[in-house]
Amino acid sequence: MIFSSKLVEDAVQEFAKLPGIGKKTALRMVLQLLRLEEGEVDEFTGAVSRMRHGVKFCKECHNVSDSEVCGICVNNGRNRHQICVVETIRDVIAIESTQQYNGLYHVLGGILSPLDGIGPEQLNIGTLHNRIKNDDATEIIMALSPTIEGDTTVYYIARQLKDLPVTITTIARGISFGGELEYADEMTLARSIAKRLPIENYVTIQGK
């Protein structure tokens, strides 16, 4: 791509660093910014800059936050007996969007994978241990991906916590909600049959 302005070129280069953004999309964004008033652009760059400088990580759960402790952790309306362990901040956002979970979170910042050089010391596991020891948590919900690395992490944390008086649970795996059985892949279906649940989990039988 040949630019007549070095300034435009620099801006395009910066946008193209973002995930999923190629040169052409970056150029489109830059041209859009050129069309805006200067003040509007300042607002845009200001927001980005303030975000990076101002953002903090919650000292309790390691979620992103505007203050020392995040909005979820300070909220007294939330169930402090449950802590949901997730890999990244994105998982917090996904679970929050369900509006079905009212407990606290703990963001590990990754999962155990020696191949990628990620060991226990890179993850926020020590702080989880302290939180459980000092706070009121009675249940730890593991919401990690069902992969070898995710399962290794579940196992590792479960071992770390085995002497503490908490129940450790893990999110259910199997047929997706509203999914049709014939479209489920064989591995998931086989597992769902092996790890089937009593129907009381789903329906109440009248007169029983």
Next chain:
Amino acid sequence: MSPVTCITGPNGSGKTNLLDAVYYLCYTKSYFSAYQQNSVQNGLDGFRVTGNFNRQGKEESISCKWKAGKKEIYANDVEYEKVTDHIGVYSAVMIAPDDTELINGSSELRRKWVDSILGQVDKTYLEKLMHYQRLLLQRNAWLKNQSVKPSADYTELDYYNAEMDMDAAYIYEQRKIFLEQFLPLLDNFYHRLCGGKEPVNVVYTSDLSQKPLKDWLAQNLQHDLRYQRTLRGIHKDDWDFSVNNLQLKQFGSQGQKKSFLFAMKLAQYAYLSKVQGHLPILLLDDIFEKLDQSRMEALLHIINGDDFGQVILTDTHPERIRQAFGTGAEVGYIYL
């Protein structure tokens, strides 16, 4: 196409390529090249292979598209969600000149061969094998990290050991059962090919025949740490071939090896057709060049039998094939 099709043409005209295309449509990979990129014509960035198959009286067009590392498989223009769903629908057995590597080469080739057979008839086997291989990678990476930065925390290792033990137990059991079923087939074909009474045998050797993997992993930890990799397990399994109680790799003649190899491939064919309930396509790449008259006749007799289905072969000399199959045989020719 007729039951037997001969692809003929001068050297370098693409006979084997066409044969490999059939194999590719069955397994979505080339028989000859492990690297997908190598299947692409020089200077281009992708390819497409299409073939019309006839299964249980129904015609189906299978198409495979490969572009810049991304593979898509279509059946009657409908894309498969997962490429692995296609594996096992059609099967093929290839016999090619370089296959003696299976006898002379390293144990990895024999494991791959057995895995490719069991993997297409048993999805659980394939899953457990892939699971095991991923765990092995992580375990070896863990061992390597220990040498750089030792830690007294062995929790991860405990997990890898326990999971690998479960996968390995299944894989070991299936490989054992496979050999029990395979050996009589091999014995039969070997003697039909070259007569004689010399006993043929295959012995499956595995660390797991002595004790479960979890015991090996526990006892061998110091060795593993020193070598920074996992020294015991089903990834070290091998099969010993022998004729007349002598190891084939070391003491077998060229002729014995060739007969043994053909018998193995024919037994593979028979095994697949028995387990899958349909006849694979037999692909013979330039093999008549390498066979003497008596074994060629025996081979033709076998593949003309009812237990065998469609055969596609390549040869530079169509007269040789015409002669070998006899004048009454229905043989189609493709001239390149």
